[in-house]
Amino acid sequence: MKRILIVDDEPNIVMSLEYLMRSKGLDVSIARNGTEALEALKKNSFDLVLLDITMPDVNGYEICTRIKSNEQWKSTHVVFLSAKSKQSDIEKGMSLGASDYIVKPFSTRQLSLRVLDLLNENA
Amino acid sequence: MHNMNTAYLKAFEQSIHDPEGFWMTEAQKLDWMRPPTKALERLSNGASQWFPDGLLNTSALCLDAHINAGRGLETALIYDSPVTNMIERFSYVDLLSEVNALAKGLQDMGVEKGHTVIIYMSMIPQAAIAMLACARIGAVHSVVFGGFAARELAIRMDDAKPRAIITTDAGVEIQRVIDYKPLVDEAVELAHHKPQKVIVFNRGISSSLKMGERDVLWANFVKRGHWVDPVAVGSNDPLYILYTSGTTGLPKGIVRENGGHAVALRYSMETVYGIKPGEVFWAASDVGWVVGHSYIVYAPLIHGATTVLFEGKPIKTPDAGTFWRVIADHKVVTMFTAPTAIRAIRKEDPNGDRIKEFDLSHFRAQFLAGERCDADTLEWTQQILGVPVIDHWWQTESGWPMLGQCLGYGPDHVKPGSASFPIPGYDVQIINANGIPAGPNEEGLVCVKLPLPPGALADLWNNTPRFENGYLKPVPGYYFSGDGGYRDRDGYVFITGRVDDVINVAGHRLSTAEMEEIIAANPGVSECACFGVHDELKGQVPMALVIMNDAAPEFSMLEGELKEAIRHEIGAIASLKSVVAVPRLPKTRSGKILRKTLRAIADGEAYNMPSTIDDPTILDEIAILLKSE
Numbered sequence: 001m002k003r004i005l006i007v008d009d010e011p012n013i014v015m016s017l018e019y020l021m022r023s024k025g026l027d028v029s030i031a032r033n034g035t036e037a038l039e040a041l042k043k044n045s046f047d048l049v050l051l052d053i054t055m056p057d058v059n060g061y062e063i064c065t066r067i068k069s070n071e072q073w074k075s076t077h078v079v080f081l082s083a084k085s086k087q088s089d090i091e092k093g094m095s096l097g098a099s100d101y102i103v104k105p106f107s108t109r110q111l112s113l114r115v116l117d118l119l120n121e122n123a
Numbered sequence: 124m125h126n127m128n129t130a131y132l133k134a135f136e137q138s139i140h141d142p143e144g145f146w147m148t149e150a151q152k153l154d155w156m157r158p159p160t161k162a163l164e165r166l167s168n169g170a171s172q173w174f175p176d177g178l179l180n181t182s183a184l185c186l187d188a189h190i191n192a193g194r195g196l197e198t199a200l201i202y203d204s205p206v207t208n209m210i211e212r213f214s215y216v217d218l219l220s221e222v223n224a225l226a227k228g229l230q231d232m233g234v235e236k237g238h239t240v241i242i243y244m245s246m247i248p249q250a251a252i253a254m255l256a257c258a259r260i261g262a263v264h265s266v267v268f269g270g271f272a273a274r275e276l277a278i279r280m281d282d283a284k285p286r287a288i289i290t291t292d293a294g295v296e297i298q299r300v301i302d303y304k305p306l307v308d309e310a311v312e313l314a315h316h317k318p319q320k321v322i323v324f325n326r327g328i329s330s331s332l333k334m335g336e337r338d339v340l341w342a343n344f345v346k347r348g349h350w351v352d353p354v355a356v357g358s359n360d361p362l363y364i365l366y367t368s369g370t371t372g373l374p375k376g377i378v379r380e381n382g383g384h385a386v387a388l389r390y391s392m393e394t395v396y397g398i399k400p401g402e403v404f405w406a407a408s409d410v411g412w413v414v415g416h417s418y419i420v421y422a423p424l425i426h427g428a429t430t431v432l433f434e435g436k437p438i439k440t441p442d443a444g445t446f447w448r449v450i451a452d453h454k455v456v457t458m459f460t461a462p463t464a465i466r467a468i469r470k471e472d473p474n475g476d477r478i479k480e481f482d483l484s485h486f487r488a489q490f491l492a493g494e495r496c497d498a499d500t501l502e503w504t505q506q507i508l509g510v511p512v513i514d515h516w517w518q519t520e521s522g523w524p525m526l527g528q529c530l531g532y533g534p535d536h537v538k539p540g541s542a543s544f545p546i547p548g549y550d551v552q553i554i555n556a557n558g559i560p561a562g563p564n565e566e567g568l569v570c571v572k573l574p575l576p577p578g579a580l581a582d583l584w585n586n587t588p589r590f591e592n593g594y595l596k597p598v599p600g601y602y603f604s605g606d607g608g609y610r611d612r613d614g615y616v617f618i619t620g621r622v623d624d625v626i627n628v629a630g631h632r633l634s635t636a637e638m639e640e641i642i643a644a645n646p647g648v649s650e651c652a653c654f655g656v657h658d659e660l661k662g663q664v665p666m667a668l669v670i671m672n673d674a675a676p677e678f679s680m681l682e683g684e685l686k687e688a689i690r691h692e693i694g695a696i697a698s699l700k701s702v703v704a705v706p707r708l709p710k711t712r713s714g715k716i717l718r719k720t721l722r723a724i725a726d727g728e729a730y731n732m733p734s735t736i737d738d739p740t741i742l743d744e745i746a747i748l749l750k751s752e
Contacts, residue, residue, distance in 0.1 A: 061216040062195035068350040069187045095220035095227075097350020 001027045002119045003044060007037040007063070008052040008081065013104075017050060020108050024116060034058025041067065046076050047119055053082040053093065061096055068097035077118045081106065125613035127544065130532035134394070138547035138576070145547070146173065146577055150386045153425075154188045155179045156355045159382070165574060166581075169595050172359050173383035173577040180353035181362055181381050182226075182259035185424035186219040187353065192427075197401065199424060201453050202248045204434035205445055206295040207328070210452075213248060218255070220347075221248075225256035227346035232320055234286050236261030236354050239364070241285040241318070242410075243267045243276060243307060245294030246434035249324045249341065250410045251420045253289045258362055258381075261354035262286075265364040265376070268411025269294050269301075272694040273309035275374075279366050280314040282376055282585060287320045289341075292329035297439050302329050311337075320344075358382025364584045365413055367519040368625055368634035369593065376584030377519050379416075383577025384522060387548070388422035391523045395515070395546060396457050396490065397530030400427035405449065406459040407433055412631070413519040414493065418459055422523070431455060437464040444477035451481035457530075458486070461493035461630035462500050462514075466660050469500070475507030486510055488530055492517060493630030494662040495618055498539035505537075516542035516618050518604060519632070520594070522578045525549045525571065525604075526616050541615040548576030553610050554598050561609065568622060569608045570601035624718060626655030626663045631696050635665065635718065638699070641692045642667055642685050647675030652708050654718040656700065656725040664700040665689075666725060668745070671704050678704050703749060709742055711735040725749050 004026045006017050014030055021028045029044065031037035034057045037049070049067065053060035060080060067073045077099040082089070085103045093101045099118050102111055138145040143162035150159055159177030166172060189195065195216040202211040213221075234240060240257050242264050244250040250266070257264040265283045267276050280288070288311075293302045307321055317337075324341040325332060334340070356362075362381045366374035392398045406418035410432075423430035431453055437446055437460070446468065450458060469475075489504060489512045496514040504512045511534045515527025526542040526549070528535050535543065545551040550572035555561040573595075575581070579602070583590040597603040605625065608618040621627070624635045635653040642651045649672040655663035667685065675681050682702040689699050709717045712735055723730035724746050732739055 058193060059196050059216070061220075062190050062193065065187060065190045065195065065216065065219060069183070069191060069353075074350075074352075091224070091347045092217065092220040094348030095223040095350075096216065097223070098348075 001025070002047045003027045003029070004115070005029045005031060005037065005040055005046045005049045007031045007034070007049060007055075007060070009033055009055050010052075013081075016108070020112055021115070024112055026119075034060070034063055037063055038066070041073060045072070048077040048079065048115060050079050050081055050115070051098075053080055053084055053089075061093065064093070064096045064098055079115065079118070081111075125536065125615075127614060128529075128533050128535045131529050131535070131544070131547075134529070134532060134547045135545065139550050142548070142574060142576065146386060149390045150174055150177070150382075152389060153179070153184060153385055156183075159358060163574060168587075168591050169573045169600070170581040170590075171383075171574040171576075171579070172581060173380070173386070174358040177358040177382045178355040179358065179382055179385065180259065180261075180355060181385055181421065181425070182222060182255045183353035184385055185255060185258075185421065186215050186222065189215045189427050190219065194427065198429045200248060200251060201403070201429060201431045202434070203431055203449055203453065204246070205440040206297065206435055211248065218252065221252045222255045222259055223349060223351045224345040224347045225252055225341075226259045226351040227349040228322075228344045229256060229262065229287065230260055230351065231346060232287065234260060234262050236356065237263065237360070239263045239265060239283045239285045241265050241267055241276075241280060241283060241288045243269060243288060243290045243303065244324070244410070245269050245291050245303065245326075246409060246432060247291065247324070247326065248432060249291070251432060254363070254410070254416075254420055259351055259353050261356045261360070263361045263363060265366065266411050266416065267366070268409060268694075269303060270411070270694045270696045272691055273306045273313060274692045275694060276306065276310035277313035278374065280310060280318070281316050282366075282373075283364055284316045285318050287322055288318045289322045289324070291324045292326055292332045295328065295434070297436060300328050300330075302331065304329065304332055308333075308335065356381050359581070363416065365416060365519055367413075368632045368637065374634070375589065375593070376586070377580050378582045378584050379522055379578070380581060383579075384421070385425055387523050387576060387578030388417055389425050391546075392422050392426035392428060394529045394531035395524050395527055396459075397488065398423075398426065398428050398457060401429070403429040403431065403453050403455045404457055405431035405433065405453070405455040407437070407446065407464065408459070408461075408493075413522060414459065417522055429453075437467045438471050442477070443468045443471035444480060447478050447481045447483060450483055450486050454485050456485060457488045457490065459490040459492065462491050462496040463494060463629040463661055465491070465500050465504050469503055470660065475503075478507055483508070488513060488534075490515055490527075492524070494627045495620060496540070501537070501539045511537065513537065514542050516616075520580045520604075521549070521575075522580070526551060526618070538611075538613075538615045541611070541617045543615055545616070551616060552601065553608060553616075554601065558598065563612045564609055566607060566609045566619065568598060569604045569606045569616070569618060570598050571604070572601055575602055624654075626665060628655070628663055628665065628696060629661040633665065633693070633697050637693065638665055638667065638689055638697065641688050642669060645681070645684060645688065647671055647681050648685075650708060652716045652718055652721060654722045654725070656722060658700070665697065666700055667702045668705045668708060668721065669702060670706065670708065705745060705748055707738075707741050707744065709745065710737050712737045721745065
């Protein structure tokens, strides 16, 4: 079963994403902030991380860089989910090694398609 | 006898008596990809290879290391450009994403570890981004100062053989836009080696940007959306080549290695400049010079300090208060500039009144280097700033300070006119005419006992014989700096100036031999001598004596032609102050022109009649001609 980590500090988003991803047959873990995300990454390996950018403790850009610069984690896909919608924000996220950048509010259908595509790439 | 600061003395002694232990401790403060197990390997010619089995990536030290430490959103670089009215801040994350985008573009065009790339840019953040992108993929950059003309760029292209040139449409000099791209086009024409691509960052300030077949706009070249792994390079793999003027016309490509350089620069930020990570450090130089490489880009970023990239001048952008404005606006704690900049400010604002308009309460120290600092300028700066003013001395070859004071160990008494003491790692010795260490106050050659510390040069690009002949063979067992000087009874070292045919104009090293080649190429000149004469503002300026032949036009026309030729061939920084027509030149019996004596005559200094002179009457003749100047 593919493992996915959802990192967001908004409970509503976490809840709906968790439901959506479980319904696609994925093993889902949750982190409510950046610190929890880093702890989760240390404990388990994930195939994909859905990552918010603006969080109170550790910023999503930093987490992405840490994933990409770590030998054990670097094959993990990172998909940013963010309300930051400027082209420069998207370019920044992508150049830090994200596989995709999805602007909030997003369509759940589009998001799940993208996640499944990325997970199948590795299959 | 002056009692030196004990913390400094202890570090210095250890660095000289146990260099391997000293630098291994420093090396452990960096994030290596494979930490070194061995500190030093000496080559048979005397050159040092530091940390020979270490692997690292300098861009990862500058960026990834701080992001991984949770400082990714802190400001890494502040771009302050009074000439375009722009201030822009880049976090470590911002810089890394820009660096990755360019690095991916370079990788996709086939640039690999060990390949070379020339960077010819104005003072914009993209210059630093380009350097870091090369470092990330293990490519070797060679930044060419934007003030150099096409011919100089072409010479460097033929030596470095770059896969690509990264440039910009134009730079701004006070209020004038200077097009860079046509200079690159001309250089590509002139050079035998042609780059595959010329990448142009379009600032949109040139009115006449023309793109040719091998040209590509930066915006189209970069590849966004990819992570680029920092490539592991060996400690002694080259990070960059930086050309500097030598005693012959061809510039020398100083090779800087990755590992020792990173270790030495981090150490220097902490101890010499006394900077803590997170503080703001400003070197008001240009990325085209070694000060820009070391202290605008690499040292502050490796250390995790915020750097300021300033696109302006000490005066006229917009006025003599601009340095103080930058220090106040960005909370700069320590700044580094050349004495010539201070002299320019003083000329416009003799009482330092402009300083009173700004809150500089956070400002701790002013460092000066690039040329000898006269006591008057140093004392004026101390008086108006009210903080320690440290004159320090180093070279493109060393890459970081060789003489100075270590504020990290606490300041010491400053003697105006002296660059103070050897920095830990540099066993600076004055060697007299008999080839042995000189006594107190005895003038001699400024040398460094081998081994050189990490960061200092270990070779010249493609020219090991020139490295050995120029630096290691003149004084066996020592590195020969090319400068003369003496040490007083208290241990303070005074640098008196070059002992060869290199001159220093406003902190920039220029080769008189190269100028002579250009002047001699004029059909109206049968012989010439070029040397540096004293200048109140710039320290030295070049002067040429020429023997005209029958093909020469009227003197004023020839003078104009020669000044234009120097400007066109070398660049505006080398502008000739004056040209004097003479009937003969003083020479030794073996035919060598006596430039040192000419310089003394021009400066009105006393000189000894050289024993080898062929015809002493020529000197009186020259003295009369120069007096009428």
